[in-house]
Amino acid sequence: MTTPIAVGLSAVIVAADGNGPYALETRHGNATGLPHGQFDPERHRTFELGLRDWVRAQTGFEPGYVEQLYTFGDRGRELPQANLGDAARDARLISVGYLGLTPVRTDISAFDAVWRDWYRHFPWEDHRKGRPDIIDEAIGPALATWADLGGKNAADRLSRAQLAFGLDGRPWIEERTLERYELLYEAGLAPEAPRDRGKDKRGVSLPPATMGEPMISDHRRILATAIGRLRGKIKYRPVVFELMPERFTLLDLQKVVEALLGLSLHKQNFRRSLDRSGLVEGLGAFNQASGGRPAELFRFRREALREGHVLGVQTPRG
Amino acid sequence: MTTPIAVGLSAVIVAADGNGPYALETRHGNATGLPHGQFDPERHRTFELGLRDWVRAQTGFEPGYVEQLYTFGDRGRELPQANLGDAARDARLISVGYLGLTPVRTDISAFDAVWRDWYRHFPWEDHRKGRPDIIDEAIGPALATWADLGGKNAADRLSRAQLAFGLDGRPWIEERTLERYELLYEAGLAPEAPRDRGKDKRGVSLPPATMGEPMISDHRRILATAIGRLRGKIKYRPVVFELMPERFTLLDLQKVVEALLGLSLHKQNFRRSLDRSGLVEGLGAFNQASGGRPAELFRFRREALREGHVLGVQTPRG
DNA sequence: CCATATTATACTCACATTGAGCATAATTCG
DNA sequence: CGAATTATGCTCAATGTGAGTATAATATGG
Numbered sequence: 001m002t003t004p005i006a007v008g009l010s011a012v013i014v015a016a017d018g019n020g021p022y023a024l025e026t027r028h029g030n031a032t033g034l035p036h037g038q039f040d041p042e043r044h045r046t047f048e049l050g051l052r053d054w055v056r057a058q059t060g061f062e063p064g065y066v067e068q069l070y071t072f073g074d075r076g077r078e079l080p081q082a083n084l085g086d087a088a089r090d091a092r093l094i095s096v097g098y099l100g101l102t103p104v105r106t107d108i109s110a111f112d113a114v115w116r117d118w119y120r121h122f123p124w125e126d127h128r129k130g131r132p133d134i135i136d137e138a139i140g141p142a143l144a145t146w147a148d149l150g151g152k153n154a155a156d157r158l159s160r161a162q163l164a165f166g167l168d169g170r171p172w173i174e175e176r177t178l179e180r181y182e183l184l185y186e187a188g189l190a191p192e193a194p195r196d197r198g199k200d201k202r203g204v205s206l207p208p209a210t211m212g213e214p215m216i217s218d219h220r221r222i223l224a225t226a227i228g229r230l231r232g233k234i235k236y237r238p239v240v241f242e243l244m245p246e247r248f249t250l251l252d253l254q255k256v257v258e259a260l261l262g263l264s265l266h267k268q269n270f271r272r273s274l275d276r277s278g279l280v281e282g283l284g285a286f287n288q289a290s291g292g293r294p295a296e297l298f299r300f301r302r303e304a305l306r307e308g309h310v311l312g313v314q315t316p317r318g
Numbered sequence: 319m320t321t322p323i324a325v326g327l328s329a330v331i332v333a334a335d336g337n338g339p340y341a342l343e344t345r346h347g348n349a350t351g352l353p354h355g356q357f358d359p360e361r362h363r364t365f366e367l368g369l370r371d372w373v374r375a376q377t378g379f380e381p382g383y384v385e386q387l388y389t390f391g392d393r394g395r396e397l398p399q400a401n402l403g404d405a406a407r408d409a410r411l412i413s414v415g416y417l418g419l420t421p422v423r424t425d426i427s428a429f430d431a432v433w434r435d436w437y438r439h440f441p442w443e444d445h446r447k448g449r450p451d452i453i454d455e456a457i458g459p460a461l462a463t464w465a466d467l468g469g470k471n472a473a474d475r476l477s478r479a480q481l482a483f484g485l486d487g488r489p490w491i492e493e494r495t496l497e498r499y500e501l502l503y504e505a506g507l508a509p510e511a512p513r514d515r516g517k518d519k520r521g522v523s524l525p526p527a528t529m530g531e532p533m534i535s536d537h538r539r540i541l542a543t544a545i546g547r548l549r550g551k552i553k554y555r556p557v558v559f560e561l562m563p564e565r566f567t568l569l570d571l572q573k574v575v576e577a578l579l580g581l582s583l584h585k586q587n588f589r590r591s592l593d594r595s596g597l598v599e600g601l602g603a604f605n606q607a608s609g610g611r612p613a614e615l616f617r618f619r620r621e622a623l624r625e626g627h628v629l630g631v632q633t634p635r636g
Numbered sequence: 637c638c639a640t641a642t643t644a645t646a647c648t649c650a651c652a653t654t655g656a657g658c659a660t661a662a663t664t665c666g
Numbered sequence: 667c668g669a670a671t672t673a674t675g676c677t678c679a680a681t682g683t684g685a686g687t688a689t690a691a692t693a694t695g696g
Binding site: 041045047071091 | 477481
Binding site for chain 4: 638640641643645647648650655656661662663666
C-alpha cells in the first residue's frame, strides 16, 4: 500500500497590546508549540472548521478572524508530534498553517496553553528600541562564514543574507520574517535545523540562546510565516482593528502597530494618516489614565469597509 | 478505516504578450482544466517538485518561476477527475494550487494542451477597452436579485456585490478576482455551481455564456486565485519580468502589464515610473517594427534584485 | 499655587510623488 | 512632401510624506 497522507492544521492566534505581540502556545514538555491537530475528513467540512475545533479543544479559545497562511509539504521538516493521533505515525505529514486575530487575551488558565511574546522566538525581529545588537554582532558574521563555505554559491549566499537582514547598509524590511528564518535554518543556525536533518550540514555554530527559542515540529516556521504576512497585510487592509478593543486611543493603536511591525513610528504622522484614512472616529470621550493630557478615545468605523476605500494603516517610520 | 486523503496539485502557468494573458490548459472532452495530478508522497520530496513533474508530463513544458497560491479543502467543491488515479476515487480530495510564470509560449502541439486567453473564463475581468457591458447589464441586476432573496442577509449581500464589482459608483479593484468569482458561485450564477452542489440554491439564472467558460473540478477557482494574486504582486515585486523576453520595448512591457491587470494605463506616467524605479536599462538599440518612431529596447536589470529596492511596477491608470 | 514633567494634538514647510496633459521627435506611408 | 503614427520629453497643479516646531491639557513635587 502507498504511504498515507495526514494533514495537520496549526494556528497562530495573535493578540497584542502596548507591551508586545503575543501568540497562543501550547506546552509540550519543556518546548512549546502552536495549537494544532489533525484534519479529519469525516468530521470537518472545511479546514477552517477543523482548525477552530482544535483550537477550542486545546486552549478553550474561540478565534474570530482567521485566514490561511501556507501549506508546507516538504519531507524532513516535520516530525509527527503529539496531538496528531496514530494515523500520523507512518504517514506523510502535510502542514496547513492559519493566522487568527483576536482583540483580547482571554483567560486560558484552565488549559495547558499560554500567551507568549513572539519575539522570544525571533529576537532579531524586534527593532522598536533600535536594531538589535545580535544582528550585526552574531548573525551577520555567522552568515558571512556560512556564505564563504558556499563554494560557487558564496556570492549568492552573501547577497541573500545582506538583503534579508539589512546588512552593510541595506534597508531592514520588516515583512521578510520568513526569509530570515529560512536563511538561518538553511545555514544551520536555527537549533531545530540540525535536529530535523540528522546530517551535520551546519558548518557554523552559535550559542543557541541568541537564535531564539525553537518550537516543536515546524511550528516556528509557521509562526514566521504568520508574522511576515501580518506585517504586510496591516498596510493594505484594516486588519489591526481585529486586535483592538472597542474603544482605544491613537497611542494604543500605534503601540499595537509598532509591536507587530517591530518598529517605532513617527507619532504625529501616524495620527495624521489615520485622520485622513477615515478608518477611525473620535468619540469625544477621553482617557484619564496616563501622565499627561488626556487622550481622546476612538473607535474603528466598520462602515469604512463598505465604502471601498479599504486600505490599511500607514506606517511612517520614526 | 477512515477516509483517506488525496492531495491534488494544480498549476496555473501564465504567459502574456501584447494581445493577452494566457494560461496553459489541458483538454478533457469538451471542457478544459489546468495541468494537474496527484501528489505522491513516495516520489516527491516537495509539492513543487511533484507539480513540476505533472506539468512536464502533461504539457511538455518546464515552468520557471513557481509559487504556491492556496490550498482548498472544502468538501463538495471538487469532484475527483481524470489524472488523479484510483486512490482518489473514494478519498477526500485536497487541492493545492500553484502559479507559474514563463516568458514564452513554448510549442506544446505534441500534447493535449493549449494556451488560452484567461478572459474566456472571466469576461467581466477585462477592462482594457472600458468596463465590460455585462457587468452593469447582466451581473449587477442578477446579483441584486440574489441579494433581495437573502432575507436578513440582503443588505450584506448587496454590499458585497457592490464592492466586488464596483457597482453604483464604487471603484473597480482589479485584484478582487477571486472575491468576484466566489460571489458568482455563491449566487449560483457560475455554471459549475449548481453542478457541484446538486441542490438548487440558485434562485437566479442567466444565459450561461455571459458568465464565462467553466473548467473541470475546482480549476476555475484556482485560476481566479492566480489572477488575483498576480495582479496584486506585480505592484510590489518585479515579477512581470518573468513574463518578458530578454529585450523588450517599454510599450511591450506596458501591454503585458495591461493584459494582466485588465486595465489600460497612462503611457507617459508608466514610462516615467519605470525610469525612476531603476528596474530597467536602455540598450541603445532600437526596434524598427511598428508604424512610427522606433522604440528603444530595454532589459530587466537583474542587479536591481540585489539592491534591495525591489518594488514592482507602478500602474498609473489611464 | 507654581514650575516642571508628561502626554496629546495642531500646524508648518520642504520635498517627492502622482495624475493629467501638451509638445516635440523620429519614423512610415501615400 | 504632408499626414499619420508611435516614442519620448516636459510642465504644472495637486497631493502625499518626512521631519520637525509649537501649543494644549493634564499630573506631580516642592
